[in-house]
Amino acid sequence: MPTIITPEDIFRNGVTLLAFVMAFYALVAKERKTPYMVHSVYRIIFVVFMSLGCSIASSCLKNINPWWSEKLNIGAALLLGFGMLYVYIKIWTEQNRHLCYRSDQLLLNLFIVRWVVEKWSLFKGKTAYEHNPMRLPPALISSLGESESIPKEALDAALKHHVASEEMSIAAFFKTNTLIQTDQLLTDLAIRFLDTGCFVQYTCCSRHPIEFLLQLKHAWQSKQRNADWKKMAKRIVLVDGYTPHFGFTDTIYRERSKQAELDCIKVVSSKPTFAGIHTSIARAFNFIKSNDTEGVRTPTLVIYEGCNALTDIESAEQYRVFVRHVIPSERLWGGMFTVFVESSVSTESEALINSLVSMSVDMTTGKTDNQPKTA
Numbered sequence: 275m276p277t278i279i280t281p282e283d284i285f286r287n288g289v290t291l292l293a294f295v296m297a298f299y300a301l302v303a304k305e306r307k308t309p310y311m312v313h314s315v316y317r318i319i320f321v322v323f324m325s326l327g328c329s330i331a332s333s334c335l336k337n338i339n340p341w342w343s344e345k346l347n348i349g350a351a352l353l354l355g356f357g358m359l360y361v362y363i364k365i366w367t368e369q370n371r372h373l374c375y376r377s378d379q380l381l382l383n384l385f386i387v388r389w390v391v392e393k394w395s396l397f398k399g400k401t402a403y404e405h406n407p408m409r410l411p412p413a414l415i416s417s418l419g420e421s422e423s424i425p426k427e428a429l430d431a432a433l434k435h436h437v438a439s440e441e442m443s444i445a446a447f448f449k450t451n452t453l454i455q456t457d458q459l460l461t462d463l464a465i466r467f468l469d470t471g472c473f474v475q476y477t478c479c480s481r482h483p484i485e486f487l488l489q490l491k492h493a494w495q496s497k498q499r500n501a502d503w504k505k506m507a508k509r510i511v512l513v514d515g516y517t518p519h520f521g522f523t524d525t526i527y528r529e530r531s532k533q534a535e536l537d538c539i540k541v542v543s544s545k546p547t548f549a550g551i552h553t554s555i556a557r558a559f560n561f562i563k564s565n566d567t568e569g570v571r572t573p574t575l576v577i578y579e580g581c582n583a584l585t586d587i588e589s590a591e592q593y594r595v596f597v598r599h600v601i602p603s604e605r606l607w608g609g610m611f612t613v614f615v616e617s618s619v620s621t622e623s624e625a626l627i628n629s630l631v632s633m634s635v636d637m638t639t640g641k642t643d644n645q646p647k648t649a
Contacts, residue, residue, distance in 0.1 A: 281329040281333045281350065284351060285326055288322045288354055291361065292318070296315065308547070308588055318360060321353055325353035329347065366380055370383055375549050376552065404559075404563075406570045407607065409573070410573050410609075410611065411472075423458065424446075428633040429633065431633065432446070442608055443611065444611050445604065445613075445630065448613065448614070448635050448637055449637060450617050450638065451638045456617070460486060460490075461486075461490045463577075464476075464577075465490070465497075467611070468494070472572055473511070473572055474490075474509060474577070475510075475555075475562065476511070477515055477544075478513070478514070478577075479584050480516065480580025482514065483514050483516070483534060484512075484530045484533060487512060487534050491503060508538075509565070510537070511539045511562055512534060512541045514531060514542065515544040516583075518543060518545060519544075520583075542561070548584060548592050548596040555600075574610050575611050578612070578614050582618060582619045582620075590622070594626055597626055601627070601631060602630060614627055
């Protein structure tokens with residue numbers, strides 16, 4: 275039986291595929307300043323080397339054991355085919371990250387599919403849940419005014435600026451020194467939202483989110499509220515942006531995630547990269563949607579803590595792309611109070627965040643910028 279693909283063909287094509295992958299990934303990583311892409315090369319290198327190894331072994335056994343030689347040659351061809359399919363999917367995924375800032379929904383993010391979905395929504399003529407936000411209730415605004423974490427003059431300036439565009443969200447930036455300071459700020463804000471029947475969505479890249487959840491639970495219960503904590507917990511969603519990037523193989527993170535899910539709607543484990551964080555935020559939103567029974571979108575406290583930590587494995591440029599997308603986008607969605615909290619951030623990135631939020635509070639010095647800001 276004649277051989278359709280010879281060991282020489284496999285060797286030549288394997289080396290060609292490897293060279294293409296190295297050149298393409300190096301170009302994209304340099305152009306987009308995303309060093310994480312280097313990690314994606316490892317698997318394809320292993321697959322190609324396995325294919326080359328089977329091909330070489332097939333050539334060596336050709337005259338000794340033709341049966342094994344043929345089987346190894348088929349295995350080498352299959353491995354090479356798998357490698358080509360893997361590279362195709364990875365390139366498609368990277369294009370999706372680049373153009374849509376998502377690491378999922380490869381088919382749904384195609385232009386033709388998005389066009390069909392948009393036309394179908396217009397045909398139904400019904401306002402989607404996502405586009406039907408509830409304004410921040412007066413009780414919540416009054417409660418925020420009593421918070422010691424937000425300077426009254428800064429909140430008043432933000433609310434005054436908000437009056438002209440009540441359908442927009444409010445965004446704030448807080449710079450903190452320690453975890454204690456961060457937890458005091460975030461638990462205070464979260465409790466005020468939960469007290470008024472709103473949701474809390476918490477995303478963290480600098481620690482496992484259960485630390486915040488435990489602090490929030492303790493703060494809630496220490497005030498001897500009549501409401502059941504389990505009932506309140508069904509309005510909290512956590513996005514774990516820490517474990518996929520810095521948890522590595524430690525099993526404690528998976529155990530802590532299971533523990534956290536007992537006291538919240540869901541712990542969403544992020545995919546790597548800022549695009550992965552953005553994808554997980556969308557998933558968290560869908561979990562809130564499935565638990566929102568108001569008919570309109572209930573206001574949500576959306577927290578981003580320590581996202582600058584990912585600049586250690588991506589780049590400062592990608593962090594600023596993330597900030598430039600998320601804050602203006604959530605302002606437009608309405609019905610949200612977006613809070614960015616950072617303890618370590620570059621001067622350039624801090625200036626960018628300040629330019630996009632309605633109020634900025636430096637808790638490391640007590641300095642407050644009361645002037646409302648817009649993008």
